[in-house]
Amino acid sequence: MSAEPLLEETLIKRSQQKRRTSPLNYKERLFVLTKSSLSYYDGRAEKKFRRGSIQLSCIRCVEVVKDVGGINPCQYKYPFQVVHESNTLYVFTPSQDSRSVWVQRIKEEIRDNREILTKFHPQFWCEGAWLCCRQEEKQAPGCEEYNLFGDASRKPLPPIPAEEDKDGRQRWPILPPEVDDEDGDATDDVVVALYDFPGSESHDLQLVQGGEYIIVERCDVNWYKARNQHGEEGYIPSNYVTEKKSGNLAQFAWYSKHVNRNKAEELLRKEDKEGAFIVRESSTQGTYTVSLYTKSVGGSCRQVEVSRGQTGQVCSLHSRLQLRKLSHPKLVQLYGVCSQQQPIYIITEFMEHGCLLDFLRRRRGSISPASLLSICLDVCEGMRHLESNSFIHRDLVSSHTVSYNFCKSLTVFSKSPSFVVQGARNCLVNDSLVVKVSDFGMARYVLDDQYTSSSGSKFPVKWSPPEVLNFCRHSSKSDVWSYGVLMWEAFTEGRMPFEQNNNREVVTLVTTGHRLSRPKLAPAAVYDIMQLCWQERPEDRPSFSQLCLMICDALESDAALAN
The missing domain is CATH 3.30.505.10 (SH2 domain)
Known part of the structure; x- marks a missing residue:
């Protein structure tokens, strides 16, 4: 390259040519911004690897894209658009900060361009129409006024508060309190305030350190429109907040x-x-x-x-402390965490009969369909409690592989690195034959009932729904899918789901609509419940609260338990 790069980062671009949008349309490219062009390369920034280039003088608009419908199938969730001549390039960045840097820098470089748009489309062109205004002509004029630097950014960002108070102590943000937000929208974009912000103008929103706020609009890279817990809306400075998500320290x-x-x-x-x-x-x-x-x-x-790859252990300890506050008769009680030296130990109540999978296999042929359904109800009640407290389990299966008995009242789980790779499987049976949900090693507390795990995360493929297999997108409804597979395990008395298929084959089967067949012991009404758990779209699956009612009705009906 002859020009000195201003920015350089591996991002993802969406194909501009294909009418229909699918995960195959998204390609990872090395983007390079110089004073004269925005170019992208396949791997290395060399001419022979260049796959496209846009002259900055031809750019008419660069702006954040509002992904209002949550339709983005790309693993990077922060899109922006570059409108040049008669084309629109969609670029996806891995973080809000990355997107802000790219949008702001390109805006600075094109500020003297003569043909800046007066109106633009704030949402995607998708499946033959603009999602923002439903116009079906790709060259249709924009539907929202475009200001190159946005109204809110006309004033400068406030300075970051001093790192120390007068007494010399550092000002640390208060950890956000746990919130039970059962009615939260799954697409809410939540941030945490790092500092107090009183608001300097009437249209500003006051921030309280440690408080959580929903981002209503990210049209400007410096100032966001946000909403507080009381429904009040206004502008907040982007340097005073940070995203609330796993891995963001x-x-x-x-x-x-x-x-x-x-x-x-x-x-x-x-x-x-x-x-x-x-x-x-x-x-x-x-x-x-x-x-x-x-x-x-x-x-x-x-x-x-x-x-940096081990910071999850610190976050995991924090999650464990939150989980210790959860108490329910159908959850294995977490008593404490021993973390002063490696390996870390997790101490829970003792479960005499061990994992559900072994229990089912040992008693194969001796458990009635009604008893199997009662087992399923135990698990469902535990999951309902997690769901109501905004926890996503992410690893609900019938077996547990890394526990050993410590004494007659405790079970100790070692979380050394070798066990983390194996993944714990988590339903245990006590001496009263009560089944409880256990080992929350993959559990996440979420405000908005959705969590997108980082690339490389491990999860049980044969228990996972399409949105997890394709996009690593977890929610309470992905737990519902896994619960349906656990029901299948119960009524097959411990068989492995998709036992003839490897993980790669299972991904293909599930994403093309194949489902597990009805077990011989499962009455038609019970298999109907399983199939409800395996609906393609997460929103079509029942909640755990609804599943508990369905199972209770089935247990009370002789007809429902008849094959």
Whole structure:
């Protein structure tokens, strides 16, 4: 390349030629922005690998795309558009920050262009129509006024508050409280306030540190339109909030990006709390340092380095502490976590008969259909409680592989790295033959009933619905699908689902509409419930609350249990 790059990043582009949109239309490309062009390459930024280039002088609009309907099948969820001449290029970035940088920088480079649009289309062109205005002509004029820098960004962003208060202590965001938001829209875009923001103008929305806000509109890269829990709307500065999602450490009170070792130890000694810790950037590239305070040896601090890939263990511990607050007769009770040294141990109530899968196989031929359905009801009641508390399980199957008995009252689970790869399977049976949902190693607390896991995440393929197989998109409705497979396991007395197929074949079968066949022990009414759990669209599946009612009705009906 002859020109010095201003920006360079691997992003995903959508094909501009194909009328119909599918996951096959999305290609990973290396995007390079220079003073004269926006180019994209297949792998390396060399001329022979270049797949397209747009002269900046031809760009008429660059703006964030509102994905209102949540139709985006791309693994990157932050789209923006580049309108050039008579074409529109859709580009998808991995994060909000990445998108903001690209949109803002391109806007700066094209600010003197003569043919900037006066109106644009804020949503996608999809399946032969503009989603924003339903016009079916691709060259139709835009439906929303376009201002190159947006109304809200005419004023500068407020400065980030000082890192320390007057007493010398660092200002940390308060961890957001747990919220039971059963009525939340699955497409809500939620952020957490890092700092207080009083609002300087009438159209601004006040922010309270640690509070959660729904983003209504991201049309401008610096100021967002947001809504608080009282329904009030207004503009908030983008540098005062961070996304609420798994893996985003900035949302947690214990993360301090720019604190050095001496400052971390000083803050922890002032706090003077056993087990207090700070996660901070390490001087070693690709790692974090955890500074941990202990009173046992005169108020000392230990420093532990973890790779960026291991930060999930810290987040997992935080999730475990949240899960410890959950209590229900059909959930295995979590008593505590031993985390002072590796391996980490999780202590739960003791379940005498072990995993449900082994229990079913040991008693094969001796359990009636009514008893099998009662087992399913136990699990359903536990899942209903998780659902009502905004937890997604993500690994609901009948077997458990990494537990061992510690004493007559406790079960201890080791979460060393080797076990994490195996994946725990989680329904256990106690001495009273009550089945309980167990091991929440993959569980996630969510505000909006949806969670998109990072690339490379592991999940049980044979228990997973199409939206997880295709897009790693988890919700309580993906748990419902897995629950349907667990019902199938129960009524086959412990058979492996899709036992003749490998994982790759299962993906093809499920995404093309194939479903598990009716087990011999399952009455027609019970198989109907399973099939409801396996509906293609998540919104067509019942909730766990509805499933509990269906199963209770079936248990009370002699006709429903007749084959």
